[in-house]
Amino acid sequence: MENKNKNNNNYCVIMAGGVGSRFWPYSRADKPKQFLDFFGTGRSLLQMTVDRFRPIVPIENVFIVTNVAYKDLILQQIPDLSEKQILCEPARRNTAPCIAYATAHIRALCIQRAYGYTEEYQGFTKDGKVKGGPSKSSLPNYQDIDWSKPEMQANIVVAASDHLILEEEKFRQVILKAFDFVSKHKAIATLGMSPTRPETGYGYIQRQPEAFVDGIYPVKTFTEKPNLEMAKVFLESGDFLWNSGIFIWNLQTISEAFRYLLPEVADRFREGELLMGTDKEEDFIEQIFPKCPNISIDYGIMEKADNVFVLPSSFGWSDLGTWGSLYELSEKDENGNVSLHSETHYYDAEGNIVVLEPGKVAIVQGVNDMIIVEERGALLVCKKAEEQRIKEFTNNLLNT
Amino acid sequence: MENKNKNNNNYCVIMAGGVGSRFWPYSRADKPKQFLDFFGTGRSLLQMTVDRFRPIVPIENVFIVTNVAYKDLILQQIPDLSEKQILCEPARRNTAPCIAYATAHIRALCIQRAYGYTEEYQGFTKDGKVKGGPSKSSLPNYQDIDWSKPEMQANIVVAASDHLILEEEKFRQVILKAFDFVSKHKAIATLGMSPTRPETGYGYIQRQPEAFVDGIYPVKTFTEKPNLEMAKVFLESGDFLWNSGIFIWNLQTISEAFRYLLPEVADRFREGELLMGTDKEEDFIEQIFPKCPNISIDYGIMEKADNVFVLPSSFGWSDLGTWGSLYELSEKDENGNVSLHSETHYYDAEGNIVVLEPGKVAIVQGVNDMIIVEERGALLVCKKAEEQRIKEFTNNLLNT
Numbered sequence: 148m149e150n151k152n153k154n155n156n157n158y159c160v161i162m163a164g165g166v167g168s169r170f171w172p173y174s175r176a177d178k179p180k181q182f183l184d185f186f187g188t189g190r191s192l193l194q195m196t197v198d199r200f201r202p203i204v205p206i207e208n209v210f211i212v213t214n215v216a217y218k219d220l221i222l223q224q225i226p227d228l229s230e231k232q233i234l235c236e237p238a239r240r241n242t243a244p245c246i247a248y249a250t251a252h253i254r255a256l257c258i259q260r261a262y263g264y265t266e267e268y269q270g271f272t273k274d275g276k277v278k279g280g281p282s283k284s285s286l287p288n289y290q291d292i293d294w295s296k297p298e299m300q301a302n303i304v305v306a307a308s309d310h311l312i313l314e315e316e317k318f319r320q321v322i323l324k325a326f327d328f329v330s331k332h333k334a335i336a337t338l339g340m341s342p343t344r345p346e347t348g349y350g351y352i353q354r355q356p357e358a359f360v361d362g363i364y365p366v367k368t369f370t371e372k373p374n375l376e377m378a379k380v381f382l383e384s385g386d387f388l389w390n391s392g393i394f395i396w397n398l399q400t401i402s403e404a405f406r407y408l409l410p411e412v413a414d415r416f417r418e419g420e421l422l423m424g425t426d427k428e429e430d431f432i433e434q435i436f437p438k439c440p441n442i443s444i445d446y447g448i449m450e451k452a453d454n455v456f457v458l459p460s461s462f463g464w465s466d467l468g469t470w471g472s473l474y475e476l477s478e479k480d481e482n483g484n485v486s487l488h489s490e491t492h493y494y495d496a497e498g499n500i501v502v503l504e505p506g507k508v509a510i511v512q513g514v515n516d517m518i519i520v521e522e523r524g525a526l527l528v529c530k531k532a533e534e535q536r537i538k539e540f541t542n543n544l545l546n547t
Numbered sequence: 548m549e550n551k552n553k554n555n556n557n558y559c560v561i562m563a564g565g566v567g568s569r570f571w572p573y574s575r576a577d578k579p580k581q582f583l584d585f586f587g588t589g590r591s592l593l594q595m596t597v598d599r600f601r602p603i604v605p606i607e608n609v610f611i612v613t614n615v616a617y618k619d620l621i622l623q624q625i626p627d628l629s630e631k632q633i634l635c636e637p638a639r640r641n642t643a644p645c646i647a648y649a650t651a652h653i654r655a656l657c658i659q660r661a662y663g664y665t666e667e668y669q670g671f672t673k674d675g676k677v678k679g680g681p682s683k684s685s686l687p688n689y690q691d692i693d694w695s696k697p698e699m700q701a702n703i704v705v706a707a708s709d710h711l712i713l714e715e716e717k718f719r720q721v722i723l724k725a726f727d728f729v730s731k732h733k734a735i736a737t738l739g740m741s742p743t744r745p746e747t748g749y750g751y752i753q754r755q756p757e758a759f760v761d762g763i764y765p766v767k768t769f770t771e772k773p774n775l776e777m778a779k780v781f782l783e784s785g786d787f788l789w790n791s792g793i794f795i796w797n798l799q800t801i802s803e804a805f806r807y808l809l810p811e812v813a814d815r816f817r818e819g820e821l822l823m824g825t826d827k828e829e830d831f832i833e834q835i836f837p838k839c840p841n842i843s844i845d846y847g848i849m850e851k852a853d854n855v856f857v858l859p860s861s862f863g864w865s866d867l868g869t870w871g872s873l874y875e876l877s878e879k880d881e882n883g884n885v886s887l888h889s890e891t892h893y894y895d896a897e898g899n900i901v902v903l904e905p906g907k908v909a910i911v912q913g914v915n916d917m918i919i920v921e922e923r924g925a926l927l928v929c930k931k932a933e934e935q936r937i938k939e940f941t942n943n944l945l946n947t
Contacts, residue, residue: 171910492943494936503926510571510940513930514914526903526921528928530913536894540910543892 156300157326158398159204160249163193163213163221163308164236169469169534171541172525173502181309182220185467187488187505192467193308194224199315200304203323210234210252211308212245231424237433243447244412244439246305246394248432250401251416253301255423257398261298262286270420278418289417294399301398302326305444310391311476313463321460325395328363328456335404336363336395337449339388339457340464345378348468350390350445354457366455369445388459392466394444400454409447412439470518471531474500484511498531556700557726558798559604560649563593563613563621563708564636569869569934571941572925573902581709582620585867587888587905592867593708597625599715600704603723610634610652611708612645631824637833643847644812644839646705646794648832650801651816653701655823657798661698662686670820678818689817694799701798702726705844710791711876713863721860725795728763728856735804736763736795737849739788739857740864745778748868750790750845754857766855769845788859792866794844800854809847812839870918871931874900884911898931 163181167174174180181193206227215235262285269279275289304322312318325336339352354364381387405413419431465472477485482497489503494512501509502520520527563581567574574580581593606627615635634648662685669679675689704722712718725736739752750772754764781787805813819831865872877885882897889903894912901909902920920927
């Protein structure tokens with residue numbers, strides 16, 4: 148299966164810029180959770196994410212968008228990536244600018260391949276004219292790009308670097324199905340996880356009741372994280388799916404979506420577009436990226452576009468968003484206690500999760516439903532029910 | 548005051564062989580609590596204990612009884628002690644053999660000074676005759692020792708190495724008063740702490756209502772740790788004092804007490820007594836010490852002797868026996884939380900004590916009245932009310 152599906156037109160964008168503050172003190176600014184071997188398997192979440200795509204995306208088509216601080220760490224963890232595949236954000240601007248950058252980068256590579264490239268070309272002016280380069284250019288104006296050229300065919304999956312997926316083969320089958328769909332339709336696709344509990348920690352996607360094609364449904368609405376009552380209604384209705392944050396689209400479709408729905412972001416990248424992949428990319432990005440608005444792809448594109456489709460899926464997914472979600476996923480003893488990475492002896496204790504550095508030992512007596520984490524000189528003791536406040540707590544610390 | 552009171556006849560025996568298991572994981576077998584800088588003052592409890600006696604006992608008259616494993620640590624911490632002042636127990640045998648050893652050691656030094664010494668003398672036979680040495684010895688039989696010789700005058704204070712005493716000058720005044728008393732009377736003296744609360748963690752001493760001399764009372768009974776109801780009765784009665792485990796006696800008095808009340812211990816030491824202070828001491832002790840019964844000085848001597856006196860005292864004493872007692876002593880924030888050695892940020896938390904290695908940081912949310920300690924790779928989370936079980940918990944660990 149590998150060779151058949153590892154289409155050169157398949158691209159993967161992995162977002163790895165998060166700081167994982169909800170997993171303090173395990174995840175810290177100097178080594179956020181995507182770089183950690185969360186489950187003691189010997190592979191970090193990022194490594195597991197990249198590995199997951201290897202059978203269906205050529206490694207040279209994998210791009211990781213991250214903060215510049217983590218570039219070396221990524222090259223260490225994924226040694227078969229070239230430096231140019233790591234797209235560094237000079238500032239934190241949420242997911243829309245992150246994805247716009249990756250999209251512009253891939254688009255530039257495609258244009259360069261489709262039309263040839265000399266260093267004089269730099270990008271496009273605001274009205275789409277070629278900027279820089281010889282007056283008689285082989286490069287078309289932006290609006291005249293021939294998207295049907297084989298080099299312009301790019302199916303892109305965008306995923307987080309710090310999610311857990313248990314059934315990876317099932318996951319790849321869904322991605323391939325979505326690739327096929329978006330290559331034939333001007334569709335923005337997203338994966339919606341079939342909910343198994345009235346989870347209040349996730350956003351939900353409501354699908355239309357009728358499928359557009361087999362297993363792919365038009366999206367009716369995106370909703371914020373619900374309260375428990377609402378989550379129960381969502382679960383019962385059968386039309387609501389967890390928003391996984393995994394997106395699949397065609398290069399042309401997402402380029403147009405940014406152009407029409409988020410021009411204040413798209414325009415910034417278009418100007419220096421053909422500097423992508425050259426020595427000038429970093430300077431260009433440092434100049435324009437911080438000027439992008441702080442906006443999420445959900446808010447900026449998904450909730451506004453009218454061509455969004457969802458593939459209901461179930462392949463053992465968790466966004467590993469919180470200690471609580473990690474607790475839910477982990478093996479428990481007869482009293483519902485979880486011990487990760489280390490040895491914990493529980494007495495009169497139920498429903499706790501204790502995470503220590505490997506080789507450490509803990510005795511925990513007389514507490515229930517707590518998160519207890521000790522890592523690199525910092526200790527957290529917090530009720531599971533109050534874990535959304537961890538970010539607040541750590542903000543109060545001078546040194547995290 | 549120092550010079551006047553630093554009488555060459557004043558001796559001090561410090562018991563430093565405990566493993567401090569109730570303070571796990573802060574106190575561990577490789578470095579028990581007496582060797583730790585409990586309060587972050589830069590001095591360990593043992594160092595503070597030695598320092599406390601310096602103004603009234605010449606340093607060459609200070610003896611530390613400990614496990615052989617801690618000898619080097621003690622020489623490091625108290626560099627002006629000579630190796631011969633560290634009396635090593637080859638086995639753990641509770642306080643009576645420990646004190647018998649120190650008594651025999653001091654007695655041997657006194658006899659050697661009073662009567663001269665050649666290596667041929669080794670000790671006394673069971674019936675008190677001189678053992679070894681020339682047939683016509685300058686050494687008297689044991690029962691003929693002239694205790695009135697100036698070299699035989701030794702006032703000894705016996706104290707633990709891991710107690711806290713806040714008012715040290717007041718403490719020394721009481722010790723000097725006791726020294727004076729025991730040098731004039733065949734009395735076994737102990738310090739009884741005037742109770743300030745109905746503490747159930749201490750044993751109590753009941754004094755006779757009438758003083759024997761000003762401020763010194765005959766002891767009526769020793770009692771075990773009471774329950775709370777009983778402790779309240781004790782507190783109200785005014786005749787009950789906390790048993791501090793600090794003893795003061797004259798060399799002759801304690802020698803006789805051991806001889807009559809604990810001959811099964813005393814006899815073992817008498818046999819090789821004059822090997823004390825020589826190269827043969829270690830071998831001798833290794834041979835006889837493990838054969839001593841495991842018995843406390845309280846049970847073996849104090850509760851049986853009829854010449855026990857108590858000096859009611861108050862100088863800010865704690866035996867630092869448990870995390871709870873450390874909590875009681877420590878400065879608390881407005882919610883009754885204690886942070887030792889490190890920085891702890893509390894939220895929705897009351898009455899906790901958190902102890903971390905210096906430089907570490909903790910966030911503690913949603914727990915009350917807990918002990919939370921992280922030290923050298925081990926974490927303890929335990930209700931204060933259940934701390935007597937810490938020993939049980941640690942016994943269940945393979946590696947502590």
